[in-house]
Amino acid sequence: MVSRVIPVDTFDLVIFGGTGDLARRKILPALFRRYCSGQMPEDSRVIGAARSEMDDQGFRDFTREALAEFGKSQADNAEAVEGFLRHLHYVPVDARGEGGWSDLKDLLRDDEGIVRAFYFSVGPSLFADLASHVHSRGLSNRDTRIVVEKPFGHDLESARALNEELAQYFHEDQIYRIDHYLGKETVQNLMAVRFGNMLFEPLWNAQYVDHIQITVAETVGVGGRGSYYDKSGAMRDMVQNHLMQLLCLIAMEPPARFEADAVRDEKLKVIRALDPVDPDQIVRGQYTSDGEMPSYREDAENPTSKTESFIALKCYVSNWRWANTPFYLRTGKRLASRASEIAVVFKETPHSIFGIDSGRHRNVLSIRLQPNEGMTLGVTIKEPGPGGMRLVDVPLDMSFAEALGPEAEEVTDAYERLIMDVIRGNQTLFMRGDEVEAAWSWTDPLIEGWERRGDSPKPYDAGGAGPDDAAFLINRDGRRWRGIKA
Ligand code: NAP
Numbered sequence: 001m002v003s004r005v006i007p008v009d010t011f012d013l014v015i016f017g018g019t020g021d022l023a024r025r026k027i028l029p030a031l032f033r034r035y036c037s038g039q040m041p042e043d044s045r046v047i048g049a050a051r052s053e054m055d056d057q058g059f060r061d062f063t064r065e066a067l068a069e070f071g072k073s074q075a076d077n078a079e080a081v082e083g084f085l086r087h088l089h090y091v092p093v094d095a096r097g098e099g100g101w102s103d104l105k106d107l108l109r110d111d112e113g114i115v116r117a118f119y120f121s122v123g124p125s126l127f128a129d130l131a132s133h134v135h136s137r138g139l140s141n142r143d144t145r146i147v148v149e150k151p152f153g154h155d156l157e158s159a160r161a162l163n164e165e166l167a168q169y170f171h172e173d174q175i176y177r178i179d180h181y182l183g184k185e186t187v188q189n190l191m192a193v194r195f196g197n198m199l200f201e202p203l204w205n206a207q208y209v210d211h212i213q214i215t216v217a218e219t220v221g222v223g224g225r226g227s228y229y230d231k232s233g234a235m236r237d238m239v240q241n242h243l244m245q246l247l248c249l250i251a252m253e254p255p256a257r258f259e260a261d262a263v264r265d266e267k268l269k270v271i272r273a274l275d276p277v278d279p280d281q282i283v284r285g286q287y288t289s290d291g292e293m294p295s296y297r298e299d300a301e302n303p304t305s306k307t308e309s310f311i312a313l314k315c316y317v318s319n320w321r322w323a324n325t326p327f328y329l330r331t332g333k334r335l336a337s338r339a340s341e342i343a344v345v346f347k348e349t350p351h352s353i354f355g356i357d358s359g360r361h362r363n364v365l366s367i368r369l370q371p372n373e374g375m376t377l378g379v380t381i382k383e384p385g386p387g388g389m390r391l392v393d394v395p396l397d398m399s400f401a402e403a404l405g406p407e408a409e410e411v412t413d414a415y416e417r418l419i420m421d422v423i424r425g426n427q428t429l430f431m432r433g434d435e436v437e438a439a440w441s442w443t444d445p446l447i448e449g450w451e452r453r454g455d456s457p458k459p460y461d462a463g464g465a466g467p468d469d470a471a472f473l474i475n476r477d478g479r480r481w482r483g484i485k486a
Helices: 023-039 056-070 076-086 103-108 123-134 158-168 185-196 226-229 235-252 260-273 400-404 405-411 414-424 435-453 468-475
Strands: 011-016 045-050 089-091 115-120 145-148 176-177 209-217 283-289 312-315 326-334 339-346 364-370 374-383 391-399 459-460
Touching: 011 023, 011 312, 011 414, 023 045, 023 056, 023 076, 023 414, 045 056, 045 103, 045 209, 056 076, 056 089, 089 103, 115 123, 123 145, 123 158, 123 235, 158 435, 176 414, 176 435, 185 235, 185 364, 185 374, 209 235, 226 235, 235 260, 235 312, 235 339, 235 435, 260 435, 283 468, 326 339, 326 468
Parallel strands: 011 045, 011 115, 045 089, 115 145, 145 176, 209 326, 283 459
Antiparallel strands: 209 339, 283 312, 312 326, 339 364, 364 374, 374 391
């Protein structure tokens, strides 16, 4: 299967923070791979901008090294690498200072038809400064787009302030708030499966679905970004954005069209329909040392930290479709494996014609986000062989890489898709300001609740499935978490 590459318009893309970690690991390799696929027009330009003194050649050398490390198989093609590097430029700019802005303005082309985009790949405290400078230095017009990295605010108040700040200079249809989970192939496939097939949607409701589990498990700890993470925690870092977005896509009503505002309106309704959760009913955990690797508190360099590296919670979407259907959300660091999955667990058949020995069987639609993106539908069949009617659950497995060929693997990076969507002007996979605020409105009282009563997270062993209380949270409802396995 060959993926279809639809060329985008010629662009000037400025990456503020072009020398940073995200640019090195994700943004520049993503652009390189789009270049290799033929999607990046020949006269497009990528302009790195940061405080470091560097010229075009320095930025090209920096990018060459980044591609060697993160560019995947295409980076072996020296001709392609050099071809891509010719599109790169660099301007030293200080987001808070005066220097560099006029050089940047001179470099940008004013020709009609050239898309101009600014990627804010810098710390969040600089987002407002950049927006103000881009505007006041005459670098933007009505078609200019800005891409804003996460985190978008620290709570409702700061998110609202940032939205207001950006709105002074840009219209909502110019602001692209990134949640890279939305750019994942499987996440979009979730919408294709739900709204492109007759099979699932009639069953996608409280009548047929027993419960839904969303798990984002990581093996890594917070080492390296411990001091940042310690001010944030799993609720802010993962639940408020990534898990909430996944929940929205699972729970939303079919939008009338696959268009940005139609999709985002439906997602917003889900967030607004979420019941408040009692902060005491949420399981918070913090990983301990396994003897070799440091504990959370060591990683965070804060021996008394009360920040959680694990969350498990149960919530309800109070509407006709989902009344009384639990959504179990779980995410954590230093767990047994790196595995992100959404599992839709259907109810048992209302009556078994096979007798009492046939056991309990439930269909499960499992949507894997990583690793090995794909879907599995668990179906119940007869156990092969003679000796009566015994039932067994088997997976109908679909790995995208296998089903669609190597090309499928080549297009899976979320940043590639999202950056090209920015150039195309398609906001469907980006969060709207009101969505972000609604998500904070739901999480803020939970965090405030813990802070008010000085809640301490439960310690949990590195390499496991989180604190025992997480298992209890779901077991007391007569259900079990799906295993965290690679
Ligand atoms: P980083 O490695 O610390 O890089 C920050 C970049 O900003 C550098 O290029 C730095 O270059 C530049 N910068 C700092 N102060 C500046 C100023 N006053 N004016 C102009 N440029 C300035 O951070 P990062 O990890 O790339 O993260 C960037 C953004 O992406 C953050 O918002 C982060 O939360 C988000 N993010 C990162 C990741 C990731 O995996 N890294 C994942 C998700 C989201 P100079 O020092 O030369 O100025």
